[in-house]
Amino acid sequence: MHGAIEKVLFSEADIRARLDELGAMITEDLRGEKVSAVVILHGGIIFTADLLRRVQIPLTIDSLSVRSYYGGTESSGEVSFGEGALPDVEGRHVLLIDDILDTGRTLAAVKRKLLEEMGATAVSCAVMLAKDKKRADEVDVEYVGFEMADEFVVGYGLDYQERYRNLPFIGVLDPTHADA
Numbered sequence: 001m002h003g004a005i006e007k008v009l010f011s012e013a014d015i016r017a018r019l020d021e022l023g024a025m026i027t028e029d030l031r032g033e034k035v036s037a038v039v040i041l042h043g044g045i046i047f048t049a050d051l052l053r054r055v056q057i058p059l060t061i062d063s064l065s066v067r068s069y070y071g072g073t074e075s076s077g078e079v080s081f082g083e084g085a086l087p088d089v090e091g092r093h094v095l096l097i098d099d100i101l102d103t104g105r106t107l108a109a110v111k112r113k114l115l116e117e118m119g120a121t122a123v124s125c126a127v128m129l130a131k132d133k134k135r136a137d138e139v140d141v142e143y144v145g146f147e148m149a150d151e152f153v154v155g156y157g158l159d160y161q162e163r164y165r166n167l168p169f170i171g172v173l174d175p176t177h178a179d180a
C-alpha cells in the first residue's frame with residue numbers, strides 16, 4: 001500500500017465491479033438520447049475515462065473547469081468557473097461527471113448553468129463517491145458509485161494539493177505523511 005495512505009476505503013477491485021454496474025445502468029437509461037458527457041476537471045477525469053468505456057452508446061466528451069476547493073481539505077463555499085470555452089451542449093442530454101459529492105455546491109451550480117444558460121435539455125449526474133452528510137445545495141445525482149462517511153479522501157482522481165490523483169484506489173491520507 002502507498003505509504004501516505006492511512007486506510008483504503010475502496011480497492012481497485014471494488015471500483016471495477018461498481019463501474020460495470022454504473023456503465024450498464026447509464027447505457028440502459030440514456031440509450032436513444034443525444035448525450036454529451038461533461039467531466040468536471042480535474043477530479044473527474046479518472047472516473048470518467050473508466051466509466052465511459054463501459055457506456056455503450058454514442059456520445060461526445062467535453063470538460064469544464066470548476067473550483068470549489070482551494071488546496072485545503074474543506075469546501076470554500078464558493079464555486080467559480082475557470083477560463084476557457086464552455087462546451088456546446090445546446091439541445092443535448094448532459095451526463096455530468098464529477099469525482100465526489102460533498103456539499104453539493106459544485107454539481108448544483110454546474111447543473112443550473114447547463115440548463116439555464118447553456119441550452120442543455122436535461123442533465124443527469126454521476127459521481128464516484130457521495131459523502132453521507134447534509135448538503136448545502138440539494139442536487140439530484142442519478143448515479144453514485146459509493147456512499148461514504150464524511151471524511152477527506154484521495155486517489156482515483158481526488159487530490160490533496162494536486163497530488164495523489166493517480167492512486168488506483170480511494171483512501172484516507174495519513175496526516176503525518178500528507179506531504180510525502
Ligand code: 5GP
Nearest residue numbers: 043075101102103104105106152153158159
Ligand atoms: P462540493 O461542491 O460538493 O462541496 O465539492 C465537490 C468538490 O470538492 C469535488 O469535485 C472535489 O474536487 C472536492 N472534494 C470534496 N470532498 C473531497 C474529498 O474528500 N477529497 C478531495 N480530494 N476532494 C474533495
Ligand code: MG
Nearest residue numbers: 040041042043
Ligand atoms: Mg472537483
Ligand code: MG
Nearest residue numbers: 043069158159
Ligand atoms: Mg481538489
